[in-house]
Amino acid sequence: MRATKAVIDLKAVEHNLSVVKTLAPKSNVMAVLKANAYGHGLANVARAIPQQEAIAVACMDEAEILRSSGVKNEIILLEGFFSEEELKQVVELELQTVVHQDSQVNQLEKLSEDSSTNPKIVVWLKYDSGMNRLGFDEQSYTEAFNRIQKLQAVKEIRFMSHLACADDIHDPMTSIQLKSFTQLIAGLKGDRSLANSAGVIAWPETHFEWVRPGIILFGCSPLLGVSGEAHQLKPAMTLQSQLFAIKNLAPGDTVGYGASWQAKSNTRIGVIAIGYGDGYPRHAKEGTPVLINGKEYPLVGKVSMDMITVDLGIDDDFELGDVATLWGQGLPVEKIAHFADTIPYTLFCGVTSRVKFEWYD
Ligand SMILES: Cc1ncc(COP(=O)(O)O)c(C=O)c1O
Known part of the structure; x- marks a missing residue:
């Protein structure tokens, strides 16, 4: 029989998570397990993430896999819901969702008006601090916040943005993004999240209440030219x-x-x-x-x-x-x-x- 196989060491994932917790001792962890846990097997890798940590996925299909395999952790949809149907599933599956554009705010408003079920959703309001991929710009962020905070269907608003260049410790972009994010949400009350794996390792000032490590959990360094061993990570x-x-x-x-x-x-x-x-x-x-x-x-x-x-x-x-x-x-x-x-x-x-x-x- 052809012996080609991928051996996944879940103890290594646990170990790498403990490295994250040592590096960011005051932060909660949202383990990023999108794309089938970076190819490692979503439902199986989720077993290595204790229930008190959250899990982030890209989309509904991935969240469904987790819930149907009995995962009870908080689950965050990093790209948010794609339709009204999916927003209903957010409620049914008790997910948290990123909100990054107006069409989603409209759908949340509609849900709040229509709803007889009294949903209570945690929203991660995403700011585009320079990645120019997902998220509101400064002005529309504040507008979206003001609209969402009135909604019955929303239990809590949390704040997030995503780093574009944190893998390069000399790149000034990270400090610029950090400053812009911090200024934007100054005075607003709620949990904040900015750091990916590179942020966890190299930019402690980005840790805030939640870090979002992905690749580091699988034993790799996110930094250019560095390997996981340098951070005591183990290959998963x-x-x-x-x-x-x-x-x-x-x-x-x-x-x-x-x-x-x-x-x-x-x-x-x-x-x-x-x-x-x-x-x-x-x-x-x-x-x-x-x-x-x-x-x-x-x-x-x-x-x-x-x-x-x-x-x-x-x-x-x-x-x-x-x-x-x-x-x-x-x-x-x-x-x-x-x-x-x-x-x-x-x-x-x-x-x-x-x-x-x-x-x-
Ligand atoms: C929004 C968001 N946060 C966190 C991560 C985790 O990134 P990394 O695997 O570099 O830690 C990703 C992955 O691309 C992401 O899209």
Whole structure:
């Protein structure tokens, strides 16, 4: 059987959450588990988040998965509700919602007028402090606040914004966003949230009452050029497969599609059962490390759909079936992301359904 699997260490998630709590000791945590918990498995990862912490997801489908698997934590919809129907589900599933545009305020007003059920919603009013993606600008923020605070259907208004450049500790944008957010809500009473993982680690002044860590929970550093180990984080996902064929090559022999790699001397090529059909990055460069028996070997040749090839050199202490680690324990995903010109987020989210997932508490 093809041994390609993602092993998810839920203890590592718990550990990483404890690192967040140490870094932001006065803040509540909203664990960001959108996109299937960054590809780690939403309902299973939620088990590692204690009930007193909140969980943030992108959309209703994700919130439904959590509620239907018995998750009782506070759940926040980061993109808010997309329709009146969804607003009703916010009430039914007892969710909290981000409100970032007028159409949502209109729908909240309508709900307040129509409602016989007396809903009590917690709204996170989102300010666009510079990301220019979601959120109200200064003037419309105050207007939206004034409209929402009158509504019966709204129990509480909380304040949030999102940082665009916090991964770069030298970028002045974070201080500008912080200042603008703080000034805007000065004098308003309510919980505040600004920090993503990078904010948690590098910008303590952004912690406020709630931090919103995502990638850090899975063991990665959000900071440019830094790996999770530097913050005592542990990798939650280890992507593994096995060595299932070995080829002897003579000088001049080539490997794979396009014959892009050529042996300079006698060598052995190891074939590993993983490819872009499993989510291994197609653009991983020659030299991307693969860990076999505790040693890193370089990727050579093009990544295929189901296989990759590594140069084993003249080592011969291999057996077919030896475990190959693509990232995770012993091989930081940040390193692979670097070789593939991408970020760990896309590697995690890109692991496909062909890969078997195993979760360990
Ligand atoms: C609104 C919001 N908050 C927090 C996060 C968590 O970000 P990170 O994974 O960088 O911690 C995200 C993720 O993109 C987000 O969209």
